[in-house]
Amino acid sequence: MIEELAKENFKKYLKSNDYRVTPERFEVLEAILQKDGHFDADELFLKMKTNESKVSRATVYNTLDLLQECGIISRYRFGENHSRYEKAIGRPHHDHLICLECGDIIEFVNQKLLKIQKDVCKENNFKSTNSTLQIFGKCNKCQTKN
Amino acid sequence: MIEELAKENFKKYLKSNDYRVTPERFEVLEAILQKDGHFDADELFLKMKTNESKVSRATVYNTLDLLQECGIISRYRFGENHSRYEKAIGRPHHDHLICLECGDIIEFVNQKLLKIQKDVCKENNFKSTNSTLQIFGKCNKCQTKN
DNA sequence: CTCGGTGCAAATGCTTTGCAATGTC
């Protein structure tokens, strides 16, 4: 089960880096696991608050950093003034088409792309940890709307 | 000459969209044309201020938006809390390797990448206006530093 | 019992906005 795996991984990550295993951190992770698709920090905080959680905004931000560092979530910047996050565990790498008109985000996977990225890194002697390709434009729906 | 081309393009863009052609907007463009590499809004504003310009921060931001809309500059979000810009006119499309350790940004061009992006857009019936691929990791220098 | 983590509120940093004055069309 992915949820258990995520919690297990997070615990291991915390311990091996001498971070403390606190209930607040796992409350945040749990809330994320229940979410689908993209979300931002404040959205997550408000959702938790609605669910009676006492976890503060500061802790949500702190935990999002940790979860991103250990690869349980991905952080994106889609040309906005805030970060967006998404579960990364149990999902293959994918990239995004972003509609500038309606804000829709379409995900796609392309193996050739990953191969080329690997080549580019090798050519430049660069050790990649993660990557994001964002294509901005107009989605199918918005093109036919006029 | 690229500078003249940029100014000409900007003027055309403003007129065809019923924006006014103001000296402030061209002061900003001129300051950008003198810059090399990446820069951010405040850096540009301060540079202009040093050069006795009276142009305000608000106008700098406003103008950066317009210049990006008409393709004279590119805007990037390299996982930071602010935008970075770069001249786009007279330069081929390129992408970035970003070192998370020293902050260095390495540019690269790869034609195959662009071809695949085009294919992806076609498959999804998506009309692309621009794109950015960012690969995060550790640069050559930082790998050997230890 | 130590010191990292937490909540809270205040601070920060980038960007946008409100408004009166200015200058383009």
Add this chain to the structure above:
DNA sequence: GACATTGCAAAGCATTTGCACCGAG
């Protein structure tokens, strides 16, 4: 002249920080 654009300062928003208290190791 009309009204978009400007400068300025204040506001806005996402995120971080300072500090006293709490609780994991």
